[in-house]
Amino acid sequence: MAVLLIAEVTDGALNMDATAKAVSAVAGLGEVTVLCAGGEVEGAAKEAATIQGVTKVLTAEDPLYGHRLAEPTAALIVSLAEGYSHIAAPATTDAKNVMPRVAALLDVMVLSDVIGIDDAETFRRPIYAGNAIQTVKSGDPVKVMTIRTSGFDAAPTGGEAAIDSVPVGTDPALSEWVEDKVAASDRPELTSAGIVVSGGRGIGSKEDFAIIEALADKLGAAVGASRAAVDSGYAPNDWQVGQTGKVVAPELYVAVGISGAIQHLAGMKDSKVIVAINKDEEAPIFQVADYGLVGDLFTMVPELTEKL
Amino acid sequence: MKVLVPVKRVIDYNVKVRVKADGSGVDLANVKMSMNPFDEIAVEEAIRLKEKGAAEEVVVVSIGVKQSQETLRTALAMGADRAILITAAEDPAQDIEPLAVAKLLKAVVDEEQPGLVLCGKQAIDNDMNATGQMLAALLGWSQATFASKVEIEGDAATVTREVDGGLQTVKVKLPAIVSADLRLNEPRYASLPNIMKAKKKPLEEKTAADLGVDVTPRLTTVSVAEPESRKAGMMLGSVDDLVEKLKDLGVV
Ligand SMILES: Cc1cc2nc3c(=O)[nH]c(=O)nc-3n(C[C@H](O)[C@H](O)[C@H](O)COP(=O)(O)OP(=O)(O)OC[C@H]3O[C@@H](n4cnc5c(N)ncnc54)[C@H](O)[C@@H]3O)c2cc1C
Ligand SMILES: Nc1ncnc2c1ncn2[C@@H]1O[C@H](COP(=O)(O)O)[C@@H](O)[C@H]1O
Numbered sequence: 001m002a003v004l005l006i007a008e009v010t011d012g013a014l015n016m017d018a019t020a021k022a023v024s025a026v027a028g029l030g031e032v033t034v035l036c037a038g039g040e041v042e043g044a045a046k047e048a049a050t051i052q053g054v055t056k057v058l059t060a061e062d063p064l065y066g067h068r069l070a071e072p073t074a075a076l077i078v079s080l081a082e083g084y085s086h087i088a089a090p091a092t093t094d095a096k097n098v099m100p101r102v103a104a105l106l107d108v109m110v111l112s113d114v115i116g117i118d119d120a121e122t123f124r125r126p127i128y129a130g131n132a133i134q135t136v137k138s139g140d141p142v143k144v145m146t147i148r149t150s151g152f153d154a155a156p157t158g159g160e161a162a163i164d165s166v167p168v169g170t171d172p173a174l175s176e177w178v179e180d181k182v183a184a185s186d187r188p189e190l191t192s193a194g195i196v197v198s199g200g201r202g203i204g205s206k207e208d209f210a211i212i213e214a215l216a217d218k219l220g221a222a223v224g225a226s227r228a229a230v231d232s233g234y235a236p237n238d239w240q241v242g243q244t245g246k247v248v249a250p251e252l253y254v255a256v257g258i259s260g261a262i263q264h265l266a267g268m269k270d271s272k273v274i275v276a277i278n279k280d281e282e283a284p285i286f287q288v289a290d291y292g293l294v295g296d297l298f299t300m301v302p303e304l305t306e307k308l
Numbered sequence: 309m310k311v312l313v314p315v316k317r318v319i320d321y322n323v324k325v326r327v328k329a330d331g332s333g334v335d336l337a338n339v340k341m342s343m344n345p346f347d348e349i350a351v352e353e354a355i356r357l358k359e360k361g362a363a364e365e366v367v368v369v370s371i372g373v374k375q376s377q378e379t380l381r382t383a384l385a386m387g388a389d390r391a392i393l394i395t396a397a398e399d400p401a402q403d404i405e406p407l408a409v410a411k412l413l414k415a416v417v418d419e420e421q422p423g424l425v426l427c428g429k430q431a432i433d434n435d436m437n438a439t440g441q442m443l444a445a446l447l448g449w450s451q452a453t454f455a456s457k458v459e460i461e462g463d464a465a466t467v468t469r470e471v472d473g474g475l476q477t478v479k480v481k482l483p484a485i486v487s488a489d490l491r492l493n494e495p496r497y498a499s500l501p502n503i504m505k506a507k508k509k510p511l512e513e514k515t516a517a518d519l520g521v522d523v524t525p526r527l528t529t530v531s532v533a534e535p536e537s538r539k540a541g542m543m544l545g546s547v548d549d550l551v552e553k554l555k556d557l558g559v560v
Binding site: 010067069070071074092093094096097098099100101102103104105107108109110111112113122125126127128129130131132133134135136137138139140173174175176177178179180181182183191194195219227230231236237238243244246251252262263269273274275281286287288289290291292293294300303304307308 | 319321324325327334405406407410429430432433434435436437438439440441442443444445446449450451452453454456466469470471472473474475476477478479480481484489490491525526527528529530531532533534535538540541542543544546547548550551553554557559560
């Protein structure tokens with residue numbers, strides 16, 4: 001058995017955390033070959049080659065793959081599929097875009113958001129916003145899956161896998177990239193941060209979200225948000241935590257002015273320690289919080305920031 | 309241009325899901341079922357395209373049990389023009405896998421020839437996030453998933469997508485598959501007169517067998533279990549107590 005693992009490469013940079021966690025998730029299945037596709041992947045490939053458990057790194061370097069468009073990327077993966085029993089990727093938005101397309105081209109089902117691998121054919125994944133965990137057996141000849149990395153430890157570095165290039169495919173010319181709007185930030189990345197401070201509708205405005213950001217900066221934390229906070233324009237979409245946003249499992253998660261709807265809990269209930277600040281003592285968030293504070297966030301959060 | 313919108317009947321998002329004691333699945337008996345929230349957004353977007361003159365007809369399609377009729381009627385009441393029901397199961401607990409759904413939808417697309425398929429990004433029951441991408445693969449079409457903005461210009465659609473790093477805009481050639489994310493729009497409520505009118509709109513029924521598609525699942529469910537539950541911790545009296553706890557934990 002052999003695994004083709006699609007590395008997360010964005011604008012030439014390897015997402016080391018997601019990729020290394022995915023390696024440790026699939027390492028038990030067989031030899032792991034990592035594919036780095038992108039406009040410029042040399043640096044990413046060298047870094048991926050250091051992940052222990054990786055046997056080989058393949059590079060597909062071409063502007064065609066520079067913006068992770070689904071059509072050419074899926075075609076590339078399918079062209080390399082022969083000989084692999086498993087094709088996997090960390091469950092990022094890029095992979096969720098591409099992997100089902102790969103699976104359908106191979107006439108197999110996709111396994112989305114895998115949280116546990118029992119054996120080569122048996123996988124665990126959350127359903128119903130994490131309110132149930134399904135164990136499924138796949139009868140398909142090749143297993144195509146995305147891996148929810150929050151539950152896996154990153155594989156250590158120190159390896160020295162060989163790097164090889166693969167032929168670049170032709171452009172299906174179905175779509176073109178127009179622009180990326182990415183906010184630069186000095187804060188840690190949300191899904192790999194050790195501490196996350198999230199704000200909800202209770203914050204009330206975009207301006208007041210600064211209270212959350214100040215606490216996060218004091219803690220060296222990433223900033224998250226509920227859907228309601230994003231929908232209301234207090235926070236950008238890429239901060240959303242939940243069933244349909246990002247899934248995080250930091251050492252410490254601080255939920256401020258968030259009621260704790262199941263769709264939000266789906267994205268953070270595996271955090272080690274949860275702290276909730278809410279003025280409503282009945283808020284469901286307190287049912288999952290290790291420490292709760294009932295009161296007005298506009299006084300409590302600045303006080304906390306100051307006292308830390 | 310014709311727009312095809314696949315809509316799925318799922319457990320209502322407000323229902324507290326219970327896992328059955330025998331571990332075979334979740335309890336669907338007597339629970340409220342609704343249209344998948346992302347599909348409501350997709351239906352809304354299709355109707356808006358029609359209102360703007362970018363689309364002529366909105367056709368909704370659902371695959372599943374007979375009761376999915378209700379879901380289709382809801383979409384018709386919102387403003388879709390006609391509906392297609394493909395019955396593929398008798399037991400409401402049987403979920404049709406995205407690969408089979410995509411194959412059935414492909415058969416419908418071959419017949420209907422839409423210029424755009426607008427689906428939801430994810431069904432909130434199986435949380436697969438796969439059907440649109442699979443359909444695009446089977447058709448050899450372009451895809452723009454997780455859309456928060458869609459603009460049709462001539463034979464292309466410019467779509468803004470919600471991605472991990474922020475927003476990405478792509479231009480896809482039509483025909484295309486677009487999947488709706490939460491912030492694409494806010495779906496309307498159907499008015500009572502429109503609900504009445506929807507009863508008279510055409511709803512065509514077919515079976516998976518009529519379309520010659522094998523819906524045998526590729527994945528078999530071994531078991532369904534409750535997730536590890538979290539216990540409520542303690543309420544603290546003051547910010548100072550919290551600072552203390554965080555220090556004890558060594559997180560600060
Ligand atoms: C298909 C679908 C997908 C979804 N996906 C997600 C998702 O991925 N992530 C997500 O978060 N949600 C998601 N939701 C939305 C979810 O159901 C809730 O609506 C949302 O999480 C509510 O956000 P909130 O807790 O910020 O707002 P609310 O529920 O309105 O809660 C605000 C809280 O702030 C408190 N508050 C107000 N003022 C103060 C104050 N001054 N001091 C202290 N506390 C205060 C209130 O007591 C209240 O508990 C989804 C919904 C659907 C239908
Ligand atoms: N049984 C179904 N009937 C109609 N549409 C469906 C069905 N299953 C999935 N879809 C569509 O595909 C989208 C994604 O579903 P999924 O891939 O199951 O998460 C949904 O939002 C629907 O638009």
